[in-house]
Amino acid sequence: MSRTQPPLEDDEAPRRGRRSARPPGGSPPEPPEAETTPLALEAQRRYLNYALSVITSRALPDVRDGLKPVQRRILYAMQHDLRLTPDAKFRKSAAVVGDVMGKYHPHGDSSIYEAMVRLAQDFVMRAPLVSGHGNFGSIDGDAPAAMRYTEAKLRPLAMELLSELGQRTVDWRPNYDGTRSEPIVLPSRFPNLLVNGVQGIAVGMATSIPPHNLGEVIDACVALIDTPDLSIFRLLTNIKGPDFPTGGQLHATKKELETVYTAGQGSLKLRGEWQLEEPEDKRGAPQIIITSIPYAVERKAIVEKIADVILSKKLPALVDVRDESTEEVRVVLELKRASDPQLVMAYLYKHTPLAINVQVNLTCLVPTEKADVSTPRRLNLHEILTNFLEFRHTTVTRRIEFQLGELRQRIHILEGFEKVFDALDEVIKIIRRSEGKADAADKLMKRFALSEEQVDAILELRLYRLARLEILVVQRELAEKRAEANKLQALLASDTKRWHLVRDELLELRRSYSDRRRTKVVGAIEEPEYQEEDFIIAEDANVILSSQGWVKRVREVRDLSTTRLRDGDTVLAAIAGSTRASVAFFSNLGSCYVCRIHDVPPSSGYGDPVQKLFKLGDGERMIAMYSFDPRALEVPPPSEGATDPEPPLAVAVTRGGQGFRFSLRPHRDPSTRAGRRFARLNEGDEVFAVLPPGARDEDIVLCASSDGHALGVSAGELPSLAGPGKGSMLMKLEEGERLIATTLALGSNEVLTVETDKGKILDLRADKIAGARGGKGHPIVKRDRFARGVPTPVVAPTLEVS
Structure with missing residues (x-):
């Protein structure tokens, strides 16, 4: 059984998805012509509409109410x-x-x-x-x-x-x-834009207005009312600068503040406050109490960052951190005895969020001639206050006009009461003889010359109001309303009086809501100068590097044969020095990595992979390690304007037979994790050895190749490179051959020990294999080949500890 539906009206058919009927005997309606527009222009138009919507309807505040x-x-x-x-x-x-x-x-x-x-x-x-x-x-x-x-x-x-x-x-x-x-x-009755500030990101623009003190902002408004052309510099005698709810110290001079508030943008330095708390016990150490933190920084983030500094032992003077905060901030830092709290805080201000840069961008919406249209503008301090005061003046004017209209309406009603109170008996007779409210109203209006509003009020009057004393109440109220209306009329007639009213209302708000300033403006201060080693406890230590790339720091070592190593590993190098001194690691790919001995992780076990300290490339490994402790190697800072490599010089030898000398002065200070280059190698070549620094010209570089040749060359014959380079030919090698051993001989009687492929050990004396640089060397064996150099046993460092 089918269910019938009523026919659709013509205006309903489109809504129901029905097509309109074709006119009898006519052709179907032609579809509207499609409008063609370039895709780029349409995308631009729609994006601009979206950007305008975000700017005006979501992200930016209005300068009037903030x-x-x-x-x-x-x-x-x-x-x-x-x-x-x-x-x-x-x-x-x-x-x-x-x-x-x-x-x-x-x-x-x-x-x-x-x-x-x-x-x-x-x-x-x-x-x-x-x-x-x-x-x-x-x-x-x-x-x-x-x-x-x-x-x-x-x-x-x-x-x-x-x-x-x-x-x-x-x-x-x-x-x-x-x-x-x-x-x-x-x-708004107060400049909320400055008092509470705002943060916002729109499309192509942003705003970042810091909060300010209510009392100071009102004082600036009052001063601007008194002197409209007041300069920003003079306004800053009232507004000391941003006043953050979390307190802190604002490090900015008045000149810097003037620059920021004049341009409407800039950056200000804000940091937390602290105080020193002496211990109750004389044997205890003082504590640093952080009492405020920068604005918009989480206290938990600061505590965690300080804890990371302690755990990484970058600040040995700092022992522990505790958060004892309740409603007030109280972060306790425990120090070691005899520590300098100024240096500790200087380090924390630099490496933790205890000090931040507050960005200022005074961008907001400014009204135009159309009431519902505003435009974004970056204003200065004077313009923000002026816009608010003009808005406040307009608001007060419209309020007075509204109040005056209400008063006049009430006065009009009271005047009607006053007219009829002297003829109450007649009014009652007219009402009693009328046929209804409308008839009574018409008769009263004709008899007493009243308006509709007055007649309506009279007819709604309660009977008890007809008492004799009520006329006195009406007359008293009428006199008060007329006096009040006269005052409002005087205010509307005088622009100056309305400005005084705005001024008085602002001062009343100040008395009711202002509080003391929380952020201290301390201007620019000089931070104590410090070096990273100032926070390192100076003590002697030893660093041990293994052939497999494991490194560790130990307090002392007497016999390297007893140190813990992984199976199959051996000690490659061991140095001694102060924890404040630097240690250099040289890699086979021509990079030098430098850190302080203090940064090498202490361990009583195998140590840590050297990759934890530095960023190594594929196939890169350490081949040498030297201490820059002055007692082991004096490395003065580089001289200004020097072009030639300055001593001490180290000798680098590659597998391909290249050799050169380079200065250690550029490598005396700690490097980044990526290190510094000291050699540039030919393809397929690698640095074989970095011989002990401090080589003299008369010292002899001994080397042996895999084909059984050996050569001794004076160190003075090697080129001294001012920067990373390839050097020159130290020993000429046949194709496919490589150097397998090298050492630096301080005298002609010293030897280079090698092992042949048949296990035979040979000592090659310096005076027996001496020759010119670039030669093939002396053939030592004819049928055998050199397999490897026999390393000299690494002995414990002999640095005299202090």
Whole structure:
């Protein structure tokens, strides 16, 4: 059984997806012509529309009330729709978010809740506008509880933004769906843009306005009312600079502040405060107490960073860190005895978030001639205050006009009462003889020359008001209203008087809400100079490097044969020196890696792979290690303007028979993890050995090749390179042959020990194999080949400890 449907009306057919009927005997309607537009222009247009929407409707605050749209809608919904005034009960945050999202702000609930939470956090807002009940997050970076668990209402200061809304002081516009109206801007009674500041990122621009002290900002406004052309330098006598809710020290001179506030952008240095707390026990060590932290930095992040410094032993003077904070910040740093707290804090300010740079960007929306259109501009301090004061002056003027209109309406009613009170009997007779309210109104208007509003008020009058004494009350009220109206008329007639009223209201706000400054402006100070070694305890230590690339630091070593090594590993090198001295590691790929002996991890076991200290390439391994302790090797700093390599010089020999000398002076200071180059190698070649530094010209470089040849060359014959290079031919090799052993002989009787492929050990005396650089050398064996050099046993360092 089919169910019939009523025929569709013509205007309903498109909505139901039906095609309109073809006209009888006519042709089908022609489709509209498609409009062709270049893709680039259309993409540009749509992107600009999106950017404009983000700038004006989401990311940037208005210069007049200092609020972003979401913040403005939250405050308005709490006051107008939910009646969450300061004397009301708390309501669930979910109710606030739902009202704002459903009526005014059609975006995600999480963004609305985050904005409301920010308005309630006293460590974010200098003057919070929302009173939160429940977990609204913490300065440690803890997230707030879900909106279903927290409650909120407005603070008294928020009412200073909203209290004049019902007096036609600002313009209104329809909400997103046109079902209700919302204010374009709130009639703020104080410069909220500077007091609470704002952070925002739009498309192609951003804003970063730090918070300021309410009392100081109002003082600057009052000074600007008194002297409109006041310079920014003079304004800074009232506004000392940003005033962050978390306190701290602002390191900026007045000249630097003037530059930032004049340009509307810049950077200011902010750091936490500390004090020294002496121990109760004389044998104890003093403690550093951090009492404030920089704005927008999580306290937990600072504590963790300081703990990392302690664990990495980069600051030996610092023993421990504890967070004993409650509502006030109290981070305790334990020091070793005889430590310099100034140096410790100088290090922490440089390497932890205890000191930050606060970016200032005074970009905001400025109204145009059209009430609902604003444009983004970067303003200076004078322009921000001037815009607010002009807005405040306009708001006060519109408020007075509204109040005067209300007074005149009331005076008009009272004048009607005054007319009829002398003829009450006649009025009663007219009403009794009339046929209804409308008839009575017409007769009263004709008899007493009253208006409709006056007649309506008379007819609604209660009978007890007809008593004889009530006329005195009416006359007294009428006199008061007329006097008040005269005052308002005088205010409207005088621009100067209205400015005085604005000034007085600002001072009243200052008396009610201002508090003391929290951030200290200390200007530029000189930090104590320190070097990294200042924080290293000077003590002698030994560093042991194994052939497989394991390195460790030990306090002392007497016999290297007893040190712990992995199976099959051997000691490649061992050095001694102060923990403040540098140690250089030379690799087979021509790089030198330098660190302080203190940075080598201490260990009583195998040690750590050298790759933990440096960033090595594929196939790269260490071939030598030398100490730069002055007692082992004196390496003065490089001379200015020197072109020739300066001593001490080291000798580098490659597998391909190349050799050269290079200066160790460029390598005396710690390097980065990537190291510094000291050699540039031919393809397939590698550095075979870096011979002990300090070689004299008369010392002999002994080398042996795999084909059984040996050669001794004076060190003075090798080129001295000023930078990384390949050197020159030390020993000419046949194709496919390689050097297998080398050493530096300090005299002609010293030998180079090699082993043949048949296991025979040979000692090659320097005077027997001496020759010219670049030669093939002396043939030592004819049928055998050299397999390897016999390494000299590494002995424990003989550095005399201090």
